Amino acid sequence: MIAALTEQPLLIALLALLSLGGIFGALLGFAAVRFRVEGNPISEQINALLPQTQCGQCGYPGCRPYSEAITAGDAINKCPPGGEETIQALADLLDVEPQPLDAEHGTEKAPVVAWIREAECIGCTKCIQACPVDAILGAAKVMHTVIADECTGCDLCLDPCPVDCIDLIPRKEGIAFWHWNLPTEEAIPSNIIASDTRTRDAA
């Protein structure tokens, strides 16, 4: 029978490939079961990339529901506080194309923190109850103040305040947060900043 087979090169080739495929397939299947690794479910990894402001601008009540929605197939460009960097990181993680931020859900703004004008605060605790990260210190009829290091700038405390005494101020201003920017992609001729920086800003 072997002699008969060797006279049929096509058959031999076919059998050889099939059996190789079968052997390797079996090996792979065995490895998939025997060496299985329990990794993080993808929505945990997505949640780790989101900025955790819990602001709801994406349309979901918090970052974890949004990460679960993304796992289910929702778009990755709905998070304004995360901005372009988060969209890029999600695109890298999920191996999809990054898209520009969906303007329907807001625009990317500079990071902010809340600040209570203490002279006007009446101590009603409504903002304390609204804050998703417990960043407001205070109690009933006692002065409220925002712990700036913990505040994410989600602005959920602004609406509940009956006397409207909360402002959002930029978090990252000043020399301590400045750094050089990458040179622009066009050639880099001298940049005249002119001594009229102030006039330009005023204009």
Added chain:
Amino acid sequence: MREIHDIHGGIHPPERKTLSRPGELRDATLPARLVLPLRQHLGVPAKAIVEVGDAVLGGQVLAQAQGVMSVPVHAPTSGTISAIESRPIAHASGLEDTCIVLETDGADESIRCEGIPEWQTIAPSLLVERIREAGIAGMGGAGFPTAVKLNPGATKPIDTLMINGTECEPYITADDTLMQCQADALVEGAKILAYVVGAERVVIGIEDNKPAAISRVTAAVQNAGADIEVASFPTKYPSGGEKQFIEILTGQQVPSGGIPADIGLVCVNPGTAVAAKEAIVDGKPLTHRIVTLTGEALGKPGNVTACIGTPIAHLLGDASLSAEERQRIIHGGPMMGFAVSDLDAPITKITNCLLAPTARELPPPAPAKPCIRCGHCAEACPASLLPQQLYWYARAKDHEQLSEHRLLDCIECGACAYVCPSQIPLVQYYRAAKGQMRDSEQEKRRSDNSRERFEARQTRLEAEALAKEAKRAARKAAAQEKAAQDGVDPIQAAIERAQARKIEQGETP
């Protein structure tokens, strides 16, 4: 004789040091107004303790240090405080920072200074306190609070104090002039610092392009009878970087991410050593420093002793700056300095040079061409990095690969950009990338923290809701049990009681 090692890479740019006549020192004229930033050092800014309108004397404390990584600010001369506000400062960003503005009165009166001539009898920790109170920060350019550097802790014993007299950058001659004119003070300062850190050996390292400084310092060491070694080594840029200086003189490398104290060394600028001597022996705080004014656009280049807080325009006027269109004024040297955006900005404790080149002397940078992967940058890098790869990854914003290729070990010396045939501004890429990496890490830490707080809050709210629910159920169960026991429904009983009371009240007029 100490064995001199060589660093990897390095370049030999034209030195141009004779332009500023090292060894000749003059005093700068007193400006009408001094602007003293509260942050002239690495760390937390100082906090002003004077108010607008106060009259102050030279040497008086104007701002207190805030914590350990902070340094106080003193008045360089007598005058009145006219404002404490945001002012332009000498910074690459062109941004403003809080400054104390002092209108000088010309009288130059000072407070009484009490030094400790017998410092050998005082405990080192008290001397460190004195140094901190004198407002001394590293005067080589980094501005690290000196009191912190002198106190690395018991786990890091120091055996050698090194004075970094290299001054490898072209044009700058401030340290050279200081070593020639104040050699005795330098030697005394070195002895004081060695005593403070407990070092057995002291080395003063000077590049071999400063023969006058080498001979003056050697003579001063002999005069003082001190056990200090003066070592000279071949001129190369950037031998003066702290890590490269250590490698040249000791052959050892500071561990990546570590400090020289990890290998038993403390490295200090000569200006800082002289300031330490003045603080301890003369009781004077840090209020003046030597600044090199150089560049072909100046009529009178040279080295001046200037009050800290002098506006840059005033010093350049002293040196007869000729105004020219599109001219850069560089704070620092041509390799690592930055262009100043507002000439009203003041000099600070870390200003070692003001360079005013003509357009012909330092032509504006040519447009960058694409990278041809020639590898000259890797040959020039003193930290043995691969600047080419760092360039590609910085463009791609690939933070992971940047860390793997050790971007954080880059000292930003500019040797790579100097040799690049395509004139690519490599250092800007690295600075931008470092800033982006720092930002990302900070944001990540914040968001991780916020997530934990949010989840903790959710857990707490759920626990409270459950507890409430449990209490309500317990109350209901208790009520039902009571009803079953007594044969009376407590709720029904309560309703009847209320009705009875109502009838009672209703009948009473």
Added chain:
Amino acid sequence: MSLLRVTSPHVSGQHQVSAVMRDVLFATLPGIIILTWFFGPGTLINILLGALVALITEYAVTALRGQNPRIAVSDLSILVTSTLLCIALPPYAPWWLIVLGVIMAVLLGKHVFGGLGYNPFNPAMVGYVVLLISFPVQMSSWATPRGLAEVPGLLDTLRHLFLPDTIDGVTAATPLDLLRQNTGLLFKDLIASRPELTGWGGVGWFEVNLAFLAGGAWLLYRRIFTWHAPLAMLAALGLCALIGYDGGSSESGGSALFHLFSGATMFAAFFIITDPVSSAVSNKGRLIFGALIGLLIYLIRTLGNYPDAVAFAVLILNFCAPFIDHYTQPAVYGTRSND
């Protein structure tokens, strides 16, 4: 007054890409002169034709890509590519071979990848290989060297180039061809029997290789590139030839000196593998890069199908360069132990 704000450093060594390219072109001159002396003006005319075609092609392509064509052409890198390619091509090949080869080098070797600095393969070698595979006959029309035959004059050269049908084609075997075709003679006897093989690398070829060696030494002196890649390649090739030389039997691969001074060896060592864009980045990497090229050249010359193996060896190692880079990063300051 208005001020400039630019990043440090504010001085530069004022090195220019065009200066590097100019130096490379100067360094090829000795080799070109010797080639012209021994084999006639064919190579020189090819170089001029190739330069013209290259400049026109690059100008057109960069204009189409929306870049500034004058700036793109001014760095002279395309002239280096076309010159190196034309040195490698047979001197009496028809004009369309030159034109096609140069266009392929500019388009497929360089601009398809993004232009200067982006090409993973050596553009001259890309052009050469495209021609070698497509037109094997025309690519083997080498001339007989001076001393064994009349070298063609200028007029004849032009006729070979532009009117190849009107003149008898020139097809002489190179020394490497002869070695490959040898079936029975001992190496010594082979050399004795063929006048073209007199001298270490063959008549003419030995002097050509010496001239390129001189040019390469000058480039080393000017620090255009480092010694690592060329030395590694020559050492590896020489070592392999030494090991493979079994005393000169009919099966032998040729002596070490023969390999080092024949064919395109010196030209490759100093002009082809030192192209910075397509080779390894670190010096350690360049050692490995050069050594593997030397090894591959020997293997392909002795075991493979083609007489001269430089182009294929270089392209294969260009493939491997990123891999070599990944595993030869230098030890950064602060990472070695101080003991």
